[in-house]
Amino acid sequence: MADNKEPVTIKKYANRRLYNTGTSTYVTLEDLAVMVKNGEDFVVFDAKSGEDITRSVLAQIIFEQENKEGQSLLPIAFLRQLIRFYGDSMQMMVPHFLEQSMSTLTSQQGKFREQMEKAFGGVGGFGPMEDQVRRNMEMFEKTFAMFTPPFARNKANEAAASEKPSSSPGTDMDELRRQLEEMQKRIDKLGGKE
Numbered sequence: 381m382a383d384n385k386e387p388v389t390i391k392k393y394a395n396r397r398l399y400n401t402g403t404s405t406y407v408t409l410e411d412l413a414v415m416v417k418n419g420e421d422f423v424v425f426d427a428k429s430g431e432d433i434t435r436s437v438l439a440q441i442i443f444e445q446e447n448k449e450g451q452s453l454l455p456i457a458f459l460r461q462l463i464r465f466y467g468d469s470m471q472m473m474v475p476h477f478l479e480q481s482m483s484t485l486t487s488q489q490g491k492f493r494e495q496m497e498k499a500f501g502g503v504g505g506f507g508p509m510e511d512q513v514r515r516n517m518e519m520f521e522k523t524f525a526m527f528t529p530p531f532a533r534n535k536a537n538e539a540a541a542s543e544k545p546s547s548s549p550g551t552d553m554d555e556l557r558r559q560l561e562e563m564q565k566r567i568d569k570l571g572g573k574e
Contacts, residue, residue, distance in 0.1 A: 385421070387421035387422050387423045388400060388401070388402040388415070388420065388421070388422040388423075389401045389402070389422070389423055389425065390407065390412070390422050390423065390424040390425070390437075391424075391425055391426075391427040392424055392425070392426055392427060392433060392437065393427045393428075394427070394428060398411075398412065398424070398437075399427070400422075409437070409440055409441050409444055410444075412437065412441055413441045413444075413445065416438075416441070422434075424437040442454075462474075
């Protein structure tokens with residue numbers, strides 16, 4: 381769907397400050413990056429000469445994004461190949477090819493998001509996945525309970541039944557140590573039988 385809205389005009393002054401004429405405020409390259417991500421169109425003009433410098437400002441935004449930790453999108457091999465195309469007979473075809481590739485990638489991204497939403501139960505929700513995690517946790521707890529000594533299970537059930545904890549944190553540690561010692565004795569006994 382084409383947007384007939386006029387692009388916002390940004391003026392770049394000699395002191396490198398960028399002025400958004402739409403909001404009458406100074407902006408940063410980061411602000412312009414957010415505008416691009418939000419689908420807002422803008423053009424940048426040199427305030428003194430009136431020259432359209434949108435391409436170089438967008439390149440600066442990409443440069444800054446690439447320098448952020450963990451934000452790199454452009455592989456080194458791609459950058460080298462791109463540099464090789466400057467002055468090459470294929471140079472005129474590269475922009476059109478890149479635009480088509482990005483358009484395809486963007487449309488595929490939308491389809492991928494739709495598939496993820498269907499698979500995980502709607503926008504932002506992970507309903508089926510949450511249910512599976514919950515079932516896995518219940519199964520883990522039941523399995524863990526099988527290896528808990530009977531006297532510890534009874535104590536745990538009593539503690540769960542009452543609203544307040546039955547002992548202080550220090551006593552709990554002592555109880556855990558005692559249970560570990562008991563389990564070690566059982567393991568030693570089992571090892572001696574074999």
